[in-house]
Amino acid sequence: xxxxxxxxxxxxxxxxxxxxxxxxxxxxxxxxxxxxxxxxxxxxxxxxxxxxxxxxxxxxxxxxxxxxxxxxxxxxxxxxxxxxxxxxxxxxxxxxxxxxxxxxxxxxxxxxxxxxxxxxxxxxxxxxxxxxxxxxxxxxxxxxxxxxxxxxxxxxxxxxxxxxxxxxxxxxxxxxxxxxxxxxxxxxxxxxxxxxxxxxxxxxxxxxxxxxxxxxxxxxxxxxxxxxxxxxxxxxxxxxxxxxxxxxxxxxxx
Ligand code: G
Ligand code: G
Ligand code: MN
Ligand code: NA
Numbered sequence: 524x525x526x527x528x529x530x531x532x533x534x535x536x537x538x539x540x541x542x543x544x545x546x547x548x549x550x551x552x553x554x555x556x557x558x559x560x561x562x563x564x565x566x567x568x569x570x571x572x573x574x575x576x577x578x579x580x581x582x583x584x585x586x587x588x589x590x591x592x593x594x595x596x597x598x599x600x601x602x603x604x605x606x607x608x609x610x611x612x613x614x615x616x617x618x619x620x621x622x623x624x625x626x627x628x629x630x631x632x633x634x635x636x637x638x639x640x641x642x643x644x645x646x647x648x649x650x651x652x653x654x655x656x657x658x659x660x661x662x663x664x665x666x667x668x669x670x671x672x673x674x675x676x677x678x679x680x681x682x683x684x685x686x687x688x689x690x691x692x693x694x695x696x697x698x699x700x701x702x703x704x705x706x707x708x709x710x711x712x713x714x715x716x717x718x719x720x721x722x723x724x725x726x727x728x729x730x731x732x733x734x735x736x737x738x739x740x741x742x743x744x745x746x747x748x749x750x751x752x753x754x755x756x757x758x759x760x761x762x763x764x765x766x767x768x769x770x771x772x773x774x775x776x777x
Contacts, residue, residue: 527583530576533563534588540564541596542763545773546612546734546756549748554773556612558649558756559597560763561589581619590622591635598639598646600766605645609770613675615647620654624661629668643673649700650676652684659690670695677734682722692729699726701752703737709746720750727751 533539539561546556563571580586597616604610622628636643648669655662655678666676677698678686682705701722708715719735726733735747738757747755761772 526571526576526579527585529563529565529568529571530580530583530585530589533565534585534592537592538564538566539589539592539596540570540765541593541600542765543600543614543769544756544763545761545769546615546754547760549735549744549753549755552744552760554611555754556615556647557610557769558615558617558763559593560617561593562763577619581621584621586619586621587625590619591631594632594635595639598636598641601645602639602641604770605641609774613645613647615649615677617649617679618654620657623650623654623665624658628665629672632669632674633672644675647675647677647698649679651679652681652686655694656684656686656690659687659693663690663693663695666695682718688725696731698732698734700734700736703757706735706737706743706747706757710742716746716750719747719752723750723752 540563542560542562543557544560545554546558547553548555561573563576565571577586580589594616597614601610601614625631633643636646650666669676675698676696677700678694678696679700680702681699683702699722701719705715705719705722709719710716723733732754733752734754734756735752736756738744738747738755738759740759744755744759764772
C-alpha cells in the first residue's frame with residue numbers, strides 16, 4: 524500500500540523521472556540511440572526502481588497514466604535534443620502489457636507525439652516477448668498499426684519467453700533485443716555463446732537489427748561483435764542517466 528500511495532502521489536505531482544541509457548555501436552562504441560527507463564523520484568525518500576512499482580502499477584491500472592507521463596516526458600526531451608542536434612537515432616520507450624492492449628493505443632501515442640511536436644520516426648517502442656505472445660494475432664494488428672505511423676518496434680527480453688519462430692517471422696518489428704541472461708555467460712558456457720550466435724544469424728536473416736543488453740565488460744563486447752551483433756547497451760558503456768547527465772555523457776568523446 525505504501526508503494527501504491529507513493530505512486531499515486533508521484534503521478535499527481537509529476538514526480539515520475541525518466542532516465543536514459545545510451546545504445547552504442549559495437550564496432551566503434553559510438554552512440555547510436557537511447558532507451559528511456561522510468562524511476563519514481565520521491566522528494567525526501569529518494570529514487571525507487573521499476574522492479575518495486577511496475578508490477579503494482581500494472582495490477583492497479585496506474586501503469587496507463589504512468590506510461591503516458593513517461594512517453595510525454597521522453598518526447599519532450601527528445602524533441603529538444605533533436606532540435607539542438609545533440610542526439611541521433613531513436614529513443615526507445617518500454618510498453619507494458621496493459622498499455623499494449625488499450626483499444627486506442629495508436630491514437631493516444633500519436634496525440635502525444637503531435638502535442639510534443641516529435642516526429643514518429645524518432646520513436647521506437649519496446650514490447651516484451653511475453654506481452655506479444657499472449658495474443659499474437661492481435662499483437663500483429665497493433666504492431667502493424669504503429670508501424671504504419673512510422674514508429675519502430677523492438678522485441679524486448681528476447682529469449683526469455685516463448686516466441687514461436689513462425690510468429691517471429693510475421694511480427695512487423697525492426698529490432699530484436701537479446702536479454703541480459705544470454706550475455707552474462709557469453710564467455711563461459713559454449714551453449715550461451717552458440718545461442719547468441721544463432722539468434723543474431725536468425726535476426727539478420729529476417730532483416731532485423733540486434734541489440735545485446737546488459738553488457739558489463741569488454742570481453743563480452745568483443746565476443747558479441749565477433750558474433751556479428753552490431754549494437755549494445757550496458758553498464759560498460761553507461762548506466763541509465765538523468766537527462767542532464769545523459770547530454771553530458773554523449774557530448775564527451777569516449
Ligand atoms: O531500469 P530497470 O532495469 O530497473 O528496469 C526494470 C524493468 O522495468 C525492465 O524490465 C524495464 O523494461 C521496465 N521498465 C523501465 N522503464 C519502464 C517504463 O517506462 N514502462 C514500462 N512499462 N516498463 C519499464
Ligand atoms: O527489460 P528491459 O530490457 O527494458 O530493462 C532494462 C533494465 O536493465 C533496466 O532496468 C536497466 O537499468 C538495466 N540495465 C541496463 N544495463 C545493465 C547492465 O549492464 N547490468 C545490469 N545488471 N542491468 C542493466
Ligand atoms: Mn527495454
Ligand atoms: Na530487455
